[in-house]
Amino acid sequence: MANKPILKEVLRDRGVSRRGFMRYCATLTSLMALPAAMAPKVAQALEGAPRPSVIWLSFQECTGCTESITRSSAPSLEDLIFNAISLDYHHTLQAASGHAAEAAREAAMKAQDGKYLLIVDGSIPLGNPGYSTIAGISNEDMLRDAAKGAAAIIAVGSCAAYGGLPMADPNPTGAVSVSQIITDKPVVNIPGCPPIAAVMTGVLAHFLTFQGLPDLDELGRPVVFYGDTIHDRCYRRPFYNQGLFAKGFDDEGARKGWCLYELGCKGPVTRNACATIKWNGGVSFPIQSGHGCIGCSQPDFWDAGSLYTAVASPTADITPVAGMAAAAGVGAGVAVAALNAQSKKKTASESTPVTVQELGDKQ
Amino acid sequence: MIGDYPGAWDGMGEPEQSVLIEIHRAVSALLEDDSESVIDVSTLPLGVADLARLEDALGQGEVEATIEAGGKSTVRETGVSGVWIVEHFSESGSVLAKTIEVCEAPTILRAHREDIEIGRDELGRRLA
Ligand code: SF4
Numbered sequence: 001m002a003n004k005p006i007l008k009e010v011l012r013d014r015g016v017s018r019r020g021f022m023r024y025c026a027t028l029t030s031l032m033a034l035p036a037a038m039a040p041k042v043a044q045a046l047e048g049a050p051r052p053s054v055i056w057l058s059f060q061e062c063t064g065c066t067e068s069i070t071r072s073s074a075p076s077l078e079d080l081i082f083n084a085i086s087l088d089y090h091h092t093l094q095a096a097s098g099h100a101a102e103a104a105r106e107a108a109m110k111a112q113d114g115k116y117l118l119i120v121d122g123s124i125p126l127g128n129p130g131y132s133t134i135a136g137i138s139n140e141d142m143l144r145d146a147a148k149g150a151a152a153i154i155a156v157g158s159c160a161a162y163g164g165l166p167m168a169d170p171n172p173t174g175a176v177s178v179s180q181i182i183t184d185k186p187v188v189n190i191p192g193c194p195p196i197a198a199v200m201t202g203v204l205a206h207f208l209t210f211q212g213l214p215d216l217d218e219l220g221r222p223v224v225f226y227g228d229t230i231h232d233r234c235y236r237r238p239f240y241n242q243g244l245f246a247k248g249f250d251d252e253g254a255r256k257g258w259c260l261y262e263l264g265c266k267g268p269v270t271r272n273a274c275a276t277i278k279w280n281g282g283v284s285f286p287i288q289s290g291h292g293c294i295g296c297s298q299p300d301f302w303d304a305g306s307l308y309t310a311v312a313s314p315t316a317d318i319t320p321v322a323g324m325a326a327a328a329g330v331g332a333g334v335a336v337a338a339l340n341a342q343s344k345k346k347t348a349s350e351s352t353p354v355t356v357q358e359l360g361d362k363q
Numbered sequence: 364m365i366g367d368y369p370g371a372w373d374g375m376g377e378p379e380q381s382v383l384i385e386i387h388r389a390v391s392a393l394l395e396d397d398s399e400s401v402i403d404v405s406t407l408p409l410g411v412a413d414l415a416r417l418e419d420a421l422g423q424g425e426v427e428a429t430i431e432a433g434g435k436s437t438v439r440e441t442g443v444s445g446v447w448i449v450e451h452f453s454e455s456g457s458v459l460a461k462t463i464e465v466c467e468a469p470t471i472l473r474a475h476r477e478d479i480e481i482g483r484d485e486l487g488r489r490l491a
Pocket residue numbers: 230231232234235236237238240258259260261265266267268287292293
């Protein structure tokens with residue numbers, strides 16, 4: 001902690017040159033749609049961030065979100081930056097465990113009271129506190145306690161943002177999202193199963209550079225990354241527009257790269273940046289690899305029916321989402337309206353695949 | 364005529380004109396008080412054809428460099444000295460960011476103090 005190397009040293013030890021870091025800050029700035037002249041400020045903010053600026057708590061989760069950030073492209077600058085800025089207090093990654101780790105967390109919270117960023121992955125079980133505890137402390141208590149002194153809270157991954165897999169029907173643990181518990185502070189949702197690493201660093205960099213949060217939509221997501229659907233930015237879109245659909249994963253259409261809508265692609269109802277930022281250092285994303293989007297960043301995607309049926313929308317339960325909108329300080333009416341819009345789309349296609357004819361009518 | 368730019372009237376209606384005017388102002392600022400500017404090309408309201416016309420209008424300068432620093436980046440000086448086009452590419456070759464920079468030399472091109480120090484120390488060790 002006190003003797004932890006600063007970002008500059010971490011980068012140097014890993015052979016990342018100054019140019020490499022400047023290049024990273026330039027692309028991050030562009031990604032966040034910030035004015036290009038901000039790049040040196042972003043670099044400065046990342047380097048000058050006091051440690052620990054971030055406390056990361058893991059609740060009911062699979063560690064996939066942490067994997068996404070630590071196993072991102074090589075040399076993983078996302079990983080290095082998180083390491084230098086925060087990860088003393090990452091439950092999964094820190095060396096200490098048990099009471100020693102909790103004591104360290106409490107000391108950090110005290111030292112940085114009111115200033116640290118709280119990152120949470122995983123959902124919180126309300127059914128029985130014993131379903132998930134850390135050093136004997138229930139997830140709910142730990143979240144409430146850590147939230148008190150946080151400047152802002154980031155719910156990373158679909159579980160923390162919307163309940164995710166643990167909340168899937170019949171929700172055996174009574175899982176809820178972060179924003180269903182914390183209602184008096186801004187909660188940024190970075191959904192995705194897992195979310196894209198660059199989106200996580202982008203929000204962190206924004207927070208450090210401007211001492212504030214980026215613009216959020218009615219579901220608490222940063223607009224700059226979740227403003228468009230996958231379908232809006234999909235390179236297969238021209239085929240969709242022409243009604244050219246693959247009907248099987250190995251048919252002629254699939255080989256020609258036609259639209260995957262009829263194979264269950266949820267791109268049209270999924271807001272995420274996969275089609276532009278892509279995965280594994282910008283190499284590819286699911287649709288480019290021949291599989292439809294499964295809608296992993298939407299609320300309740302697990303309960304949306306088959307991944308391979310052309311159903312346009314997840315069957316979202318209205319209660320938790322309305323709660324989320326209220327927590328984000330937005331009228332619940334917005335969330336209801338959004339859901340209505342979704343369910344309208346759903347009725348349009350119900351459970352039978354949409355025909356080319358119908359698609360033509362919709363445009 | 365757009366503002367003080369009578370020549371901007373030719374080819375009026377072409378969106379790259381206003382960017383050229385912005386660049387002209389930036390170059391003047393660089394000469395007057397050393398202030399540098401950066402324009403993120405992805406934020407400009409330019410289509411592919413507009414952008415190609417903009418690059419044509421700026422022309423080709425004397426410098427072209429490829430940088431390998433955690434990925435490929437390129438720097439090209441345009442025909443207007445002090446106006447550079449900087450591009451950062453992903454592993455698969457797609458453009459991650461593209462900027463027009465108005466300065467004596469783009470930051471990414473310069474050797475940085477931190478790296479120079481490492482180089483000196485390394486060379487020193489070999490000579491010791
Ligand atoms: S339905 Fe899916 S594959 Fe087809 S254009 Fe939309 S996002 Fe792309």
